[in-house]
Amino acid sequence: MSVELPRTMRASAAEARRPAEPPTPGRAGGEAARASRGAAAEVAVDCRGLVKSFAGGAVRALDGVSVAIKANEFFTLLGPSGCGKTTLLRLIAGFETQDAGSVAVYGQLLDGLPPFRRPVNTVFQSYAVFPHLTVEENIAFGLEMQRRSRREIDARVAEMLALVKLEGMEKRKPAQLSGGQQQRVALARALATAPRVLLLDEPLSALDLKLRTDMQLELKRLQAEVGITFVFVTHDQHEALTMSDRIAVMNRGKILQIGTPEEIYERPAARFVADFIGETNLLPATRIGERRFRLASGEELETAEPGAAGEALTLAIRPERASLAPPGDPGLAGIVEQIVYEGTDTTYHVLIAGGLRLRLREQNREGSRPRVGTGERVAVALPAAAIRVLAE
Amino acid sequence: MRAEARRIGLLAPAMLTIGVLLVVPLGLMAIISTLARGPSGGIIWGQHSLDAYVQFLFERDLMDRLALNTDYLRIFARSIGLAATTTALTLLIGFPTALWMAFQPPSRRTLLVFIVTVPFWTNLLVRNYAWILLLRDGGVIDWTLLKLGLTSRPIGIMYTPLATAIGLVYSFLPYMILPIYVSLEKIDRRLIEAAYDLGADRRRALFRVILPLAMPGLVGGAILVFVPGLGAFITPELLGGAKSMMVGSLIQQQFGQARNWPFGAALAFVLLALVLLALMAHALRYRRGAKPA
Numbered sequence: 001m002s003v004e005l006p007r008t009m010r011a012s013a014a015e016a017r018r019p020a021e022p023p024t025p026g027r028a029g030g031e032a033a034r035a036s037r038g039a040a041a042e043v044a045v046d047c048r049g050l051v052k053s054f055a056g057g058a059v060r061a062l063d064g065v066s067v068a069i070k071a072n073e074f075f076t077l078l079g080p081s082g083c084g085k086t087t088l089l090r091l092i093a094g095f096e097t098q099d100a101g102s103v104a105v106y107g108q109l110l111d112g113l114p115p116f117r118r119p120v121n122t123v124f125q126s127y128a129v130f131p132h133l134t135v136e137e138n139i140a141f142g143l144e145m146q147r148r149s150r151r152e153i154d155a156r157v158a159e160m161l162a163l164v165k166l167e168g169m170e171k172r173k174p175a176q177l178s179g180g181q182q183q184r185v186a187l188a189r190a191l192a193t194a195p196r197v198l199l200l201d202e203p204l205s206a207l208d209l210k211l212r213t214d215m216q217l218e219l220k221r222l223q224a225e226v227g228i229t230f231v232f233v234t235h236d237q238h239e240a241l242t243m244s245d246r247i248a249v250m251n252r253g254k255i256l257q258i259g260t261p262e263e264i265y266e267r268p269a270a271r272f273v274a275d276f277i278g279e280t281n282l283l284p285a286t287r288i289g290e291r292r293f294r295l296a297s298g299e300e301l302e303t304a305e306p307g308a309a310g311e312a313l314t315l316a317i318r319p320e321r322a323s324l325a326p327p328g329d330p331g332l333a334g335i336v337e338q339i340v341y342e343g344t345d346t347t348y349h350v351l352i353a354g355g356l357r358l359r360l361r362e363q364n365r366e367g368s369r370p371r372v373g374t375g376e377r378v379a380v381a382l383p384a385a386a387i388r389v390l391a392e
Numbered sequence: 393m394r395a396e397a398r399r400i401g402l403l404a405p406a407m408l409t410i411g412v413l414l415v416v417p418l419g420l421m422a423i424i425s426t427l428a429r430g431p432s433g434g435i436i437w438g439q440h441s442l443d444a445y446v447q448f449l450f451e452r453d454l455m456d457r458l459a460l461n462t463d464y465l466r467i468f469a470r471s472i473g474l475a476a477t478t479t480a481l482t483l484l485i486g487f488p489t490a491l492w493m494a495f496q497p498p499s500r501r502t503l504l505v506f507i508v509t510v511p512f513w514t515n516l517l518v519r520n521y522a523w524i525l526l527l528r529d530g531g532v533i534d535w536t537l538l539k540l541g542l543t544s545r546p547i548g549i550m551y552t553p554l555a556t557a558i559g560l561v562y563s564f565l566p567y568m569i570l571p572i573y574v575s576l577e578k579i580d581r582r583l584i585e586a587a588y589d590l591g592a593d594r595r596r597a598l599f600r601v602i603l604p605l606a607m608p609g610l611v612g613g614a615i616l617v618f619v620p621g622l623g624a625f626i627t628p629e630l631l632g633g634a635k636s637m638m639v640g641s642l643i644q645q646q647f648g649q650a651r652n653w654p655f656g657a658a659l660a661f662v663l664l665a666l667v668l669l670a671l672m673a674h675a676l677r678y679r680r681g682a683k684p685a
Binding site (some may be wrong): 093095114115116120121122124131141142146189190 | 580582583585586587588589592596600601605607
């Protein structure tokens with residue numbers, strides 16, 4: 001997976017979010033947009049100590065989950081399948097009832113309320129567009145349930161059709177639409193009643209790659225336009241990094257880390273997070289000083305921060321943050337085992353002492369050629385600031 | 393040429409089955425209905441007459457003039473009314489039952505479907521006799537009500553249209569429940585969740601989402617009950633008695649005691665025409681509904 005791609009996409013997503021602003025090159029635009037967004041700190045969804053078991057307690061889907069999702073934020077629940085992210089979403093929507101804990105939306109406690117009395121709407125993984133209704137009838141459904149006037153409904157439906165770019169498809173039945181179009185009907189339907197929070201359950205997973213990339217940007221654009229809180233569930237880390245203001249990484253019913261995409265990627269708080277988000281090199285190590293560690297091979301490394309407490313730890317470093325140096329330079333000595341050309345990047349697999357393999361990634365530039373060949377001795381330079389110290 | 397022969401060869405079994413079981417008997421009936429009636433029953437081949445169809449609407453008075461006779465029309469109307477009532481009642485009972493069944497855990501659903509089909513194991517005649525034991529004066533229901541002091545007189549249900557309706561509803565209920573159940577079971581549960589999510593309470597989720605999606609099952613069940621209900625003759629005969637004759641009994645009588653085959657065949661054809669008209673009307677409406685507006 002390319003590392004450059006998310007950055008550029010994130011920047012363009014930030015531009016899409018602020019259409020009025022002149023495009024800011026690089027990452028600064030993204031940072032600025034995110035910072036100003038973070039300033040509005042009102043809590044939209046407040047989950048406290050949520051516990052949910054299935055199969056008579058045999059399967060613990062949520063194991064004490066607390067999270068405060070801010071107003072107007074694009075918040076992503078990220079984790080492998082079975083980590084509890086969908087269960088958390090269904091608890092907020094009201095399709096499941098928690099065993100313990102509480103859910104509040106904008107200060108209103110939702111416990112015990114059926115789904116139809118909650119100020120949240122859901123976009124389902126399989127779209128769940130009503131097959132017997134036309135596009136406009138689908139979009140009007142929620143408004144009709146609220147007994148809005150016909151004129152208001154018609155106006156709102158037209159507005160929604162324009163928002164999701166489905167003008168001219170009003171009278172079609174879902175069976176006559178492509179997957180991406182159905183997805184947009186589902187979105188328009190959920191947004192029509194202007195819910196305070198929109199829950200999205202892997203809404204893009206059924207689309208092909210090209211369409212998914214388009215829809216990712218479109219979702220960001222929509223969220224900026226309608227200005228409501230999105231709670232987005234995905235198992236796709238790239239999708240999460242690209243779209244989110246903040247991400248909660250989940251595993252086995254627990255939230256391991258909550259942070260911005262940068263924080264999650266650059267400063268993973270747990271070994272699982274480092275391993276699940278992007279590629280990472282993990283080195284078992286023992287602490288010998290506050291910021292000094294010894295690897296199994298006896299070589300020592302210095303880090304910029306003390307990191308996690310304890311003696312036996314794991315050092316994590318991203319492939320693109322390590323670099324190749326001539327043998328004898330500071331770093332870990334190793335032998336280049338394999339060089340893989342990947343278009344934008346080249347990945348070097350380096351065997352180091354103790355039988356461990358490190359991956360290094362360098363971006364390909366015009367005229368640049370691999371400086372080393374397979375079988376050559378090299379040193380792998382690991383900048384102290386790029387090494388994360390994680391608990392085993 | 394060989395492909396053509398192959399096509400015909402492959403179609404032959406189906407065509408033969410339809411031909412032997414449907415076209416030939418119907419053709420025979422059509423011919424019989426236009427033949428003259430034999431002096432002691434049966435028919436006279438080669439002697440054509442439209443008497444049978446005339447007899448359906450008219451009778452000859454003393455002066456040998458044709459006068460309108462509504463007896464048979466009334467029997468038809470009564471039969472249609474009874475079949476419609478049966479359909480409505482089975483719908484009213486069958487839909488909630490099927491709905492409840494479809495929302496049970498999968499393992500229990502299989503058992504429930506099995507239970508619904510249990511009555512098919514016994515002969516229809518036997519089941520109707522069982523209803524006689526239940527419904528007649530001094531029967532199980534009558535006796536229980538009397539003992540409980542809820543009635544002081546015999547209930548007198550037996551040999552009334554009510555008894556026929558009870559018997560028909562009972563006999564046809566599985567034909568209503570099963571198709572509805574199948575269409576309900578197929579509904580994606582997330583569609584119902586989506587309805588709740590968008591603010592529909594249980595009642596509106598039922599009427600706006602579940603019911604429209606189950607419509608093919610409802611229509612299928614209604615056809616499966618209405619059409620055979622129209623021609624039913626065992627249940628009306630046994631439970632309804634001779635007082636209120638139904639089309640089924642009438643036709644059966646013409647081929648039996650009355651020995652008027654042409655008239656029996658003509659009645660059967662009028663019935664067939666009515667059923668086909670009803671089905672066609674439905675098919676037309678359905679096609680129009682399916683077309684994109």
